Amino acid sequence: MKRLHFALSSKPALAIAISFASLYAVGHLFAETPVLTADKPIVIPDSHGKFDFIEVDQQAGRLLAAHTGNATLDIFDSATGKFIKSVQTGVDQDAAVDSKGGKYHVAVSAGKKLVTVDSTTFEVTGETPLTGPADILAFDPKNNTAYIGHDDSTEVWAVDVIAKKIVATITIPEGPEGIIYDEVSDRVYANSKIGDAVVVIDPATNKPVATWPTAPAQKPHGSALDAEGHRLFVVGANGKLVAIDLKSGKVTGSVDIAPRVDEIAFDPGLKRVYCASGAGVLSVVDAKDESLKSLGDVPTHEGTHSVAVDAKTHAVWIAFAEGNQSFIQRLK
Numbered sequence: 001m002k003r004l005h006f007a008l009s010s011k012p013a014l015a016i017a018i019s020f021a022s023l024y025a026v027g028h029l030f031a032e033t034p035v036l037t038a039d040k041p042i043v044i045p046d047s048h049g050k051f052d053f054i055e056v057d058q059q060a061g062r063l064l065a066a067h068t069g070n071a072t073l074d075i076f077d078s079a080t081g082k083f084i085k086s087v088q089t090g091v092d093q094d095a096a097v098d099s100k101g102g103k104y105h106v107a108v109s110a111g112k113k114l115v116t117v118d119s120t121t122f123e124v125t126g127e128t129p130l131t132g133p134a135d136i137l138a139f140d141p142k143n144n145t146a147y148i149g150h151d152d153s154t155e156v157w158a159v160d161v162i163a164k165k166i167v168a169t170i171t172i173p174e175g176p177e178g179i180i181y182d183e184v185s186d187r188v189y190a191n192s193k194i195g196d197a198v199v200v201i202d203p204a205t206n207k208p209v210a211t212w213p214t215a216p217a218q219k220p221h222g223s224a225l226d227a228e229g230h231r232l233f234v235v236g237a238n239g240k241l242v243a244i245d246l247k248s249g250k251v252t253g254s255v256d257i258a259p260r261v262d263e264i265a266f267d268p269g270l271k272r273v274y275c276a277s278g279a280g281v282l283s284v285v286d287a288k289d290e291s292l293k294s295l296g297d298v299p300t301h302e303g304t305h306s307v308a309v310d311a312k313t314h315a316v317w318i319a320f321a322e323g324n325q326s327f328i329q330r331l332k
Contacts, residue, residue, distance in 0.1 A: 035284045036298045036316060041327040042081045044074060048326055051319040053094040053136060053222075053263050054308045057104075060119065063308060064104060065319050065328065066092040073106050073117060074328075078310040078317070081330055085122045089115045096139035096146060098161065105146045105161055107134035114146060114159050128164045130157060138181040138188060140203050147188050147201070149176030156190050156199075158206045168206035172199040178223035178263075180232065185246050189232055191220040198223075198234060198244065212249040217242045224266035224273060226287065233273050233287070235261045241275060241285055243292060255292035257283035262305035267314055274316055276300070276307035282318065282331070298331065 049069015056063055056078050063081070065074040072086040073095055090111035095104050103125070104117040114128040114137075135151040145167070146159045156176055158168040173195030180189045181203075188201040196218055200210040214220045217236030224233045230246045239259035242251045258277035265274045266287070272295070275283040280302035286293040304320040316331040 034298070035295050036282070036331040038298070038300075039081075039330045039332070041301075041329040042083075044086075044326045044328065045083060047072065047074065047086060048321065048324050050303070050321045051306045051326070052092070054306045054317060054319050054328075055095055055097065056308045056310050056317070057097045057099075057119070058311055059097075059099050061310070061312070063310070063317055063328065064095045064097070065306070066094050066106070067319075067326065068092060068109075069321060070326065071110075073104065073115075075122060076328060078308075079313050079315065081317075081328055087117050087122050087124065089117070089124065093134060093151075094136045096137050098139055098141065098144075100141050101144070101161070103161070105137065105139055107137045107148050109133035109135065109151060114148060114161070116161060116164075126164055128159050128161070128166070130159075130166070131169075136177060136179050138179040140181045140188065142183070142186065143203050145203060147179055147181065147190070149179055149190065151176075156188075156201065158203075170201055170206055170208065172208060173197060173211075175219075177221045178234070180223050180225050182225055182227065182232075182246065184227055184230065187246075189223065191223055191234060193219040193221060193237070196220065196236075198232065198249075200249070210249060212244060213251075214242055214244070215251070216240045216254055221262050222264040222275075224264045226266055226268065226271075228268060229287075231287075233264060233266060235264050235275055237261070241273060241283075241292060243287065243290065253290045253292040255285055255294050257285065257294065258297055260305070263307050265307045265309040265316070267309045267316075268311055270314055274307050274309060276305050276318060278303050278305045280304065282307065282316070300329075301327075 063076040063078040090108040135149040137148040173192035175193035177191040217240040219237040281297040
């Protein structure tokens with residue numbers, strides 16, 4: 001009883017005890033609260049093989065998965081994951097949403113073409129031949145042009161999706177990867193993994209107007225746009241994520257993440273960047289300000305390098321294959 005009386009009567013000791021107890025409780029709370037919780041994986045019917053990039057049609061509420069191993073564009077409800085349809089496109093790498101035209105434009109590598117799919121009927125309505133295997137793409141609705149990386153080459157094709165022809169071949173440093181169009185700046189941003197840079201393309205002339213280094217991110221792959229914050233997020237294969245100011249072209253922040261990240265996605269409401277690593281984790285980054293902050297890694301299936309976000313529901317989607325089956329999975 002004397003020791004208890006002493007502890008209670010000693011105000012400094014009591015304050016210290018409460019402080020340590022509070023810190024422990026807060027730390028324990030954060031340790032037990034996961035950044036994301038994964039739902040049960042959803043089996044995609046009559047399909048197999050791996051994926052490349054996946055995207056969300058925010059206006060229609062659909063998840064679009066370039067199902068490379070299955071040679072299809074797989075379409076789901078982006079809120080629930082309900083399967084809608086698989087469209088035979090050929091070996092595809094990415095899809096871009098054309099809301100104004102009511103189309104999905106799909107980059108096909110093995111068939112060396114851009115495939116156009118009606119976003120209402122989900123039928124193929126046209127094809128544009130390319131001069132090499134296609135990789136990632138972006139769509140500019142102002143000039144009805146798709147910008148497509150020539151896989152592991154030194155060029156980006158500008159394709160008029162109405163005329164269905166290549167209108168420009170834009171030379172960039174070797175290895176085009178993530179490509180994004182920003183409506184505010186009216187610029188196309190294409191990553192070059194060999195050049196460790198972002199090449200800025202003016203759609204009015206279809207010519208490069210600037211080259212921005214991505215250091216410390218090396219061999220840049222995926223990219224994501226913060227339209228409101230005028231920032232471009234770029235991920236390096238070396239486990240670095242950087243934020244680039246779209247006005248100055250300067251890197252304003254960087255953070256360590258998992259290596260081997262391919263696709264990344266940005267949630268503008270939560271100000272988070274999700275980075276899908278083939279090592280079997282999803283790195284989550286807080287991007288509320290310039291000093292990017294890691295929120296930790298969430299375990300995923302090994303080999304998963306595809307990620308997309310439904311900005312309305314904040315659902316995070318990944319896609320992967322295991323054995324003879326293919327899956328999508330929601331994390332929230």
